[in-house]
Amino acid sequence: MARFPIIALLSIALAGPSGCSALFVEGPPPDHARLRYFDCTSSRAAQTVDMILGGVMVLAALGAAQDSSAEPSARLTVNLVAAGLVGSAIYGTVRTDSCREAKSDLMARMGDSDTPIAPSRPRVDPWLAGGPAPQAPPSVWDAPPATNKTTVSAPPEQTTPVIQPTPHQAPKSPPP
Numbered sequence: 001m002a003r004f005p006i007i008a009l010l011s012i013a014l015a016g017p018s019g020c021s022a023l024f025v026e027g028p029p030p031d032h033a034r035l036r037y038f039d040c041t042s043s044r045a046a047q048t049v050d051m052i053l054g055g056v057m058v059l060a061a062l063g064a065a066q067d068s069s070a071e072p073s074a075r076l077t078v079n080l081v082a083a084g085l086v087g088s089a090i091y092g093t094v095r096t097d098s099c100r101e102a103k104s105d106l107m108a109r110m111g112d113s114d115t116p117i118a119p120s121r122p123r124v125d126p127w128l129a130g131g132p133a134p135q136a137p138p139s140v141w142d143a144p145p146a147t148n149k150t151t152v153s154a155p156p157e158q159t160t161p162v163i164q165p166t167p168h169q170a171p172k173s174p175p176p
């Protein structure tokens with residue numbers, strides 16, 4: 001049948017990204033019991049991907065076992081990829097479980113400590129920090145000092161304008 005070579009090619013294509021858990025999951029460090037802080041992978045996303053792909057490959061292996069025209073090397077390839085994916089998922093699950101256990105031990109050690117860890121002072125962003133306290137406006141805007149003496153000034157004198165003759169006009173007499 002022509003169906004089995006497609007399954008073999010699919011299994012080879014899935015073998016490339018297989019083993020996400022074995023490649024990307026980090027367990028706790030060996031001396032985690034003495035450390036004040038450590039980090040490891042506590043998410044099970046990689047194992048889930050490995051388990052789903054491994055389940056698909058197990059189904060492909062079962063289909064290849066039922067197909068009598070399938071080549072033995074193709075059956076072996078599908079079986080090895082399925083075993084690798086399932087094994088990677090189990091390995092990743094063991095590592096994340098040990099990470100979760102080590103992190104819960106760390107939290108228990110921090111809670112049992114007689115000397116609590118002082119929280120660090122938050123870092124201040126200079127662009128968002130408030131400036132100096134507001135001050136009074138400058139003295140230029142202050143009102144002049146008050147005096148007890150009141151002065152009244154007379155209005156300016158009004159003068160009658162004198163019209164000067166221009167050279168090409170005849171002189172005019174002032175209005176009565």
